[in-house]
Amino acid sequence: MSAELPKTFRNALDDRARQALVHWGVAEQSPELLKYRENAVFRVRLADGRPAALRLHRAGYHGEAALRSELQWMAALGDGGLAVPQPIAAADGRLLVALPDAGEFAAQHVDVVSWMDGEPLGESGTPLSHPPEKLGAIFSAIGAATAEMHNLADRWTPPEGFGRPAWDGDGLLGERPLWGRFWDCDALSSTRPAALSALRHDLRQRLAALPAQDFGLIHADLVRENVLVGERGVVFIDFDDAGYGFRLFDIATALLKNRREPAYEAIEAALVAGYRSRRGLTEEALSGLPLFLVLRSLTYIGWFAARPELPGARERVLRYAYETLALAEELGFR
Template sequence: MSADLPKPYRDALDDRARQALAHWGVADQRPELLKYRENAVFRVSLADGRPAALRLHRAGYHGEAALRSELQWMAALRDGGLAVPQPIATRDGQLLVALPGEGTFGAQHADIIDWMDGDPLGESGKPLSLSPERLVAIFSALGASMARMHNLADHWTPPTGFWRAAWDEEGLLGDRPLWDRFWDCAGLSGAQVAGLSALRRDLRQRLATLPTPAKDFGLIHADLVRENVLVDAAGVKFIDFDDAGFGYRLFDLATALLKNRREPTYEMIAAALISGYRSVRDLSDVALSALPLFLVLRSLTYIGWFAERPELPGARERVVRYAGETLALASELGFA
């Protein structure tokens, strides 16, 4: 989406990035804008020449405590041996800096994380291009790394003041979900509103009566889609912890699988993901029986996400499309 930005705004964004880079003592460079979505993400160079990623966080989306907590958890995972970005401190030892509101921009925060080499597993909306054998190896490694992440989270004691949002029943299906009221969005047809409202009631009941093994709950990544899984010869790496929080571990598995359901190799990669996970962490058949529920829950989140961002190209059309796809998925999997 960065290519669609008007030049005056793009120039102002570059200036804002250099304002942030001054805190790391490397303002004398032209940052390369890579992504403009929740955050503006730039490729930059550190003082020693190493590449890194500067993130300008969207004003008002996450508070300071949530952003600082994200960096603390990433650092803990990296210390535990997981391949995730390492936060880079400023010259005075801060992981997060506050930028005052001025001109085009409101008050916002910035941070720098180290550069992660590798290619994204894929791109949403495009068929996976790798061979079936390679995909099986990658999804097996993805499952194992996901399980290691959950294990590390369970054995880590968050510092005082740690806060991240919860992908729990209220965060997913409550009156004020984390990503908007998916059953009450502008542009939905009457049939879609009725269908999503009925589905929400059904899912709330099912989520409240989950079998005990499926209630595994703790810190999760919450957005392990193709673009956030980097692949290289050494294995897989996780990036973009912007949505990380407390949630059901099955939500991470469902997120990694949902957009791949129409792939011809889906059954193979799903089996590989689950096998890889089970090679590191317990996942019983009873727990796994709830995976369809979390596939539907994950699908619902995309409706609200785009409903909250009507300024994005095609947002309204996507809300309607995702509503239709979710209702079809729910029907296919045996929900209301």
């Protein structure tokens, strides 16, 4: 996505990153832009030469308290032995720094987190490159790491002032979902809003009727790009959307974009088995997985509708609406 940015904006973004790095005492370098979506993420070098990730947070998306809470949870997971990025303090000891308005940039926050080795599991829309036998081991490890993340979350007592978004019924299907009103988007064709609105109503009833679900802190965005695979196993990155939610939502997110893989049945079985090796998951609870797959699919519609400045946003809204309605029909919700 960074290659598609206008050159003038890209140069301004690099300058903004160097402005931020002043606070870590390493401004004399050329930050490498890795991703520009919710945040602008750069690979940088610390004073001792170690690589790290600098994150310029999207202005207005999360407040200071929520961003600080994200870093606190990442630190707690690291303390518990989970391989996740760890916050790195600025020269004055702050983990989160506020940058003022400057040129075309509104006031925003910045942080630096430790670099995590490994390659992304894959890219959405591109078939996975790993052989089937390796996919089983990878998704088993993803399941086990997800379960351990949930275990650590349940054992941890958040500090005073901790607050993150809620991926609950209202956050997914309420009047103001966290990622936008997916049934009420300008980009939708004439017949889609009514169909999505009806699906929303149906899903609200089904969600309310589910047996009691495991609920607590979750990553909320375990897509392929946020799972790194390396010699030491799997690593989760990008906790930007972490919050309180259904634990099955994490499992559904890790599975959704793999449903068209030839080895999907083995992938799902391996992930569930890996999860169960570290945490309980009954068959009754797992019966809700199809519902959460559809719920996860719906979130992408609102996300892109709320970001029309992204390349191809309108086309993606239409595509995700079509795919979600098709998935709902395939899984028996329409």
